[in-house]
Amino acid sequence: xxxxxxxxxxxxxxxxxxxxxxxxxxxxxxxxxxxxxxxxxxxxxxxxxxxxxxxxxxxxxxxxxxxxxxxxxxxxxxxxxxxxxxxxxxxxxxxxxxxxxxx
Amino acid sequence: xxxxxxxxxxxxxxxxxxxxxxxxxxxxxxxxxxxxxxxxxxxxxxxxxxxxxxxxxxxxxxxxxxxxxxxxxxxxxxxxxxxxxxxxxxxxxxxxxxxxxxxxxxxxxxxxxxxxxxxxxxxxxxxxxxxxxxxxxxxxxxxxxxxxxxxxxxxxxxxxxxx
Amino acid sequence: xxxxxxxxxxxxxxxxxxxxxxxxxxxxxxxxxxxxxxxxxxxxxxxxxxxxxxxxxxxxxxxxxxxxxxxxxxxxxxxxxxxxxxxxxxxxxxxxxxxxxxxxxxxxxxxxxxxxxxxxxxxxxxxxxxxxxxxxxxxxxxxxxxxxxxxxxxxxxxxxxxxxxxxxxxxxxxxxxxxxxxxxxxxxxxxxxxxxxxxxxxxxxxxxxxxxxxxxxxxxxxxxxxxxxxxxxxxxxxxxxxxxxxxxxxxxxxxxxxxxxxxxxxxxxxxxxxxxxxxxxxxxxxxxxxxxxxxxxxxxxxxxxxxxxxxxxxxxxxxxxxxxxxxxxxxxxxxxxxxxxxxxxxxxxxxxxxxxxxxxxxxxxxxxxxxxxxxxxxxxxxxxxxxxxxxxxxxxxxxxxxxxxxxxxxxxxxxxxxxxxxxxxxxxxxxxxxxxxxxxxxxxxxxxxxxxxxxxxxxxxxxxxxxxxxxxxxxxxxxxxxxxxxxxxxxxxxxxxxxxxxxxxxxxxxxxxxxxxxxxxxxxxxxxxxxxxxxxxxxxxxxxxxxxxxxxxxxxxxxxxxxxxxxxxxxxxxxxxxxxxxxxxxxxxxxxxxxxxxxxxxxxxxxxxxxxxx
Numbered sequence: 001x002x003x004x005x006x007x008x009x010x011x012x013x014x015x016x017x018x019x020x021x022x023x024x025x026x027x028x029x030x031x032x033x034x035x036x037x038x039x040x041x042x043x044x045x046x047x048x049x050x051x052x053x054x055x056x057x058x059x060x061x062x063x064x065x066x067x068x069x070x071x072x073x074x075x076x077x078x079x080x081x082x083x084x085x086x087x088x089x090x091x092x093x094x095x096x097x098x099x100x101x102x103x
Numbered sequence: 104x105x106x107x108x109x110x111x112x113x114x115x116x117x118x119x120x121x122x123x124x125x126x127x128x129x130x131x132x133x134x135x136x137x138x139x140x141x142x143x144x145x146x147x148x149x150x151x152x153x154x155x156x157x158x159x160x161x162x163x164x165x166x167x168x169x170x171x172x173x174x175x176x177x178x179x180x181x182x183x184x185x186x187x188x189x190x191x192x193x194x195x196x197x198x199x200x201x202x203x204x205x206x207x208x209x210x211x212x213x214x215x216x217x218x219x220x221x222x223x224x225x226x227x228x229x230x231x232x233x234x235x236x237x238x239x240x241x242x243x244x245x246x247x248x249x250x251x252x253x254x255x256x257x258x259x260x261x262x263x264x265x266x
Numbered sequence: 267x268x269x270x271x272x273x274x275x276x277x278x279x280x281x282x283x284x285x286x287x288x289x290x291x292x293x294x295x296x297x298x299x300x301x302x303x304x305x306x307x308x309x310x311x312x313x314x315x316x317x318x319x320x321x322x323x324x325x326x327x328x329x330x331x332x333x334x335x336x337x338x339x340x341x342x343x344x345x346x347x348x349x350x351x352x353x354x355x356x357x358x359x360x361x362x363x364x365x366x367x368x369x370x371x372x373x374x375x376x377x378x379x380x381x382x383x384x385x386x387x388x389x390x391x392x393x394x395x396x397x398x399x400x401x402x403x404x405x406x407x408x409x410x411x412x413x414x415x416x417x418x419x420x421x422x423x424x425x426x427x428x429x430x431x432x433x434x435x436x437x438x439x440x441x442x443x444x445x446x447x448x449x450x451x452x453x454x455x456x457x458x459x460x461x462x463x464x465x466x467x468x469x470x471x472x473x474x475x476x477x478x479x480x481x482x483x484x485x486x487x488x489x490x491x492x493x494x495x496x497x498x499x500x501x502x503x504x505x506x507x508x509x510x511x512x513x514x515x516x517x518x519x520x521x522x523x524x525x526x527x528x529x530x531x532x533x534x535x536x537x538x539x540x541x542x543x544x545x546x547x548x549x550x551x552x553x554x555x556x557x558x559x560x561x562x563x564x565x566x567x568x569x570x571x572x573x574x575x576x577x578x579x580x581x582x583x584x585x586x587x588x589x590x591x592x593x594x595x596x597x598x599x600x601x602x603x604x605x606x607x608x609x610x611x612x613x614x615x616x617x618x619x620x621x622x623x624x625x626x627x628x629x630x631x632x633x634x635x636x637x638x639x640x641x642x643x644x645x646x647x648x649x650x651x652x653x654x655x656x657x658x659x660x661x662x663x664x665x666x667x668x669x670x671x672x673x674x675x676x677x678x679x680x681x682x683x684x685x686x687x688x689x690x691x692x693x694x695x696x697x698x699x700x701x702x703x704x705x706x707x708x709x710x711x712x713x714x715x716x717x718x719x720x721x722x723x724x725x726x727x728x729x730x731x732x733x734x735x736x737x738x739x740x741x742x743x744x745x746x747x748x749x750x751x752x753x754x755x756x757x758x759x760x761x762x763x764x765x766x767x768x769x770x771x772x773x774x775x776x777x778x779x780x781x782x783x784x785x786x787x788x789x790x791x792x793x794x795x796x797x798x799x800x801x802x803x804x805x806x807x808x809x810x811x812x813x814x815x816x817x818x819x820x821x822x823x824x825x826x827x828x829x830x831x832x833x834x835x836x837x838x839x840x841x842x843x844x845x846x847x848x849x850x851x852x853x854x855x856x857x858x859x860x861x862x863x864x865x866x867x868x869x870x871x872x873x874x875x876x877x878x879x880x
Contacts, residue, residue, distance in 0.1 A: 016206030021125030102854030
């Protein structure tokens with residue numbers, strides 16, 4: 001039960017939940033939460049699959065994970081700043097009220 | 104097998120937390136779900152002997168990002184806009200199909216694969232640090248630059264316009 | 267050294283064109299200097315090339331080539347071919363061009379856009395020299411069209427006036443008719459031979475690769491181009507109108523060089539024409555008819571330049587006639603001498619026009635005293651043109667007449683009659699313009715400046731002495747193998763009567779006034795009108811264009827406007843409508859876009875999964 005496959009299944013499920021949340025949620029912050037879920041699923045995958053790498057290079061997977069966590073933190077900061085700016089400009093953080101990205 | 108029990112419990116915790124995070128109508132509750140999920144993830148890291156990552160996960164995500172999100176929620180909270188209308192009903196079917204479909208395809212791919220011999224690698228904080236500061240030094244520094252840029256950019260975007 | 271260095275001959279004038287166009291345009295006299303310097307060097311090189319040929323022999327052409335472009339089926343080269351024909355043409359072109367460019371310093375001295383003038387002249391020289399040196403059909407054709415363009419630009423040099431602009435257009439379109447045939451013939455022969463190269467095609471013709479009938483078709487098609495460029499009947503109508511251009515241009519392009527390009531082309535492709543007796547017959551008949559036809563029209567023209575223009579057409583007819591009866595050397599020799607004396611006549615006419623500011627001979631008169639240099643050089647040119655011994659035209663025309671007599675008595679009769687007319691109309695021009703009493707425009711006339719007189723004198727000397735090179739010329743062109751036909755003194759004595767009779771008739775009519783020319787015009791009114799209206803050829807063309815071409819064009823225009831444009835606009839409309847409808851897919855909601863992204867990824871993943879990629 002502790003093999004890589006089990007971990008990967010959990011990661012996949014979390015990723016799928018993230019996809020649902022990112023698409024269906026109305027509130028911009030809720031979408032950000034869903035995106036964080038997807039990113040974390042990817043981190044879990046890196047950690048799990050690094051176990052299949054040749055001995056000695058397993059560290060690469062974890063290095064990747066470190067980078068992803070860092071970049072995800074940066075992404076979260078920027079995204080939240082955008083939400084704040086959006087909220088200030090449009091008086092709402094609901095994405096379905098926001099439809100300016102068109103012709 | 105205590106490890107298997109731990110794995111099952113952590114799995115339930117992770118998936119459950121994720122479900123709460125996307126299902127809760129209340130954003131505070133959603134953040135709590137996210138935190139639960141992230142802690143579960145950290146446990147899963149621990150099970151695979153990724154101690155440093157587990158700690159970093161808790162510190163950065165649970166301690167940093169989640170709190171940041173809470174602040175954002177507080178700042179954007181408005182009266183007259185009930186958070187109860189959490190999902191867009193017109194998007195729900197498509198989102199459900201896509202989420203479930205992607206999961207199904209990926210799981211079935213995993214299912215078909217042959218389970219490999221997968222020992223738990225022994226990556227200590229020391230080996231990770233050596234890798235980061237030797238082989239991955241340049242990306243490491245680049246990431247620090249990225250963080251700085253994100254920080255400045257976020258400040259610039261979020262700042263009130265003086266007028 | 268030869269012929270590689272000859273690349274400079276067309277290259278220098280081209281360089282002058284570029285330099286004038288890009289650098290020296292604001293400084294008129296500097297531009298003129300650049301052009302003249304370039305053509306001078308080209309002239310010296312050409313002289314060197316000819317003397318090289320005379321000493322080293324010209325039996326085999328000397329060729330250098332560069333590959334221009336290569337395809338799987340055809341290799342196009344660009345190169346230089348030095349043989350007797352091109353060597354002689356080089357000297358002719360550069361000599362006349364140099365004289366004309368020096369002369370233009372005086373004639374065009376008040377022209378504000380002198381730089382443009384010299385730029386065009388230089389471009390023309392470059393193209394013409396490139397044409398002369400061409401080693402293959404492609405290069406010949408490209409240069410052929412380039413000289414056509416230069417002719418267009420120079421006829422329409424004063425494009426702000428209606429007549430020159432119209433004449434330029436007419437010249438371009440008319441020659442285009444001929445060039446169509448030229449192009450078709452060129453494509454036929456080059457496709458069949460799989461090569462553009464003169465040498466290769468000549469070898470194949472000599473080997474009897476093709477039947478005489480097919481070659482005849484090709485030759486006649488190619489001759490269409492020559493007829494257009496050399497203003498042969500029925501494509502002659504553009505040349506008289508081309509006189510709207512500056513007179514030095516008429517001397518260079520429309521008398522000495524470009525119009526001779528058609529003759530040169532036939533001579534260059536003589537191996538092809540001579541392989542088909544029928545094609546030769548066509549060339550000879552067209553040439554003979556043109557010779558007499560244009561000479562008759564020249565009898566009654568009032569515009570001094572138009573007389574010379576019709577005279578040019580007529581003389582080009584003689585050259586074609588000579589080529590058509592197999593006298594390549596005779597035809598080329600006439601081209602050689604004609605270039606000098608006709609350029610001289612045009613420059614002399616230009617000098618007169620410069621002094622009197624009119625083209626109408628009847629407004630001149632009595633200029634002999636006022637413009638002695640112009641008068642005497644003009645007389646020399648006229649005698650040469652009329653074919654009076656021992657001027658240059660005598661030798662060349664006599665050779666042609668002698669040849670034609672041996673081949674076709676009817677054409678011989680036409681040629682003799684044309685010769686009579688030639689002598690007559692030149693006498694008429696001299697009498698009306700220079701003799702008699704001064705009329706309206708002659709009052710304030712004075713001799714032209716020395717920059718104009720010097721070229722006149724040089725060309726006059728050439729017109730007098732060029733004929734004596736007769737035997738040497740023939741040896742050079744025939745390649746030494748055929749012995750040069752000497753001057754047949756008995757025949758010459760007889761034919762000499764013809765121009766003398768013409769001159770006598772001219773003097774009687776226009777000096778002694780017995781019979782009075784005006785009375786004759788009245789008496790033979792129908793004939794006079796027919797000639798005056800130039801056999802109604804222009805009217806016929808106008809009628810054809812108005813009644814037939816323009817009506818067909820109107821139908822085609824309707825088709826173009828409604829069907830072709832309709833299709834194009836329809837496609838545009840369809841595209842626009844599709845876009846208008848499709849843009850609603852862009853909802854502007856970021857989650858819809860994300861849905862598309864995830865959906866696309868999922869579908870790709872599913873396809874890969876089903877296909878068994880993992």
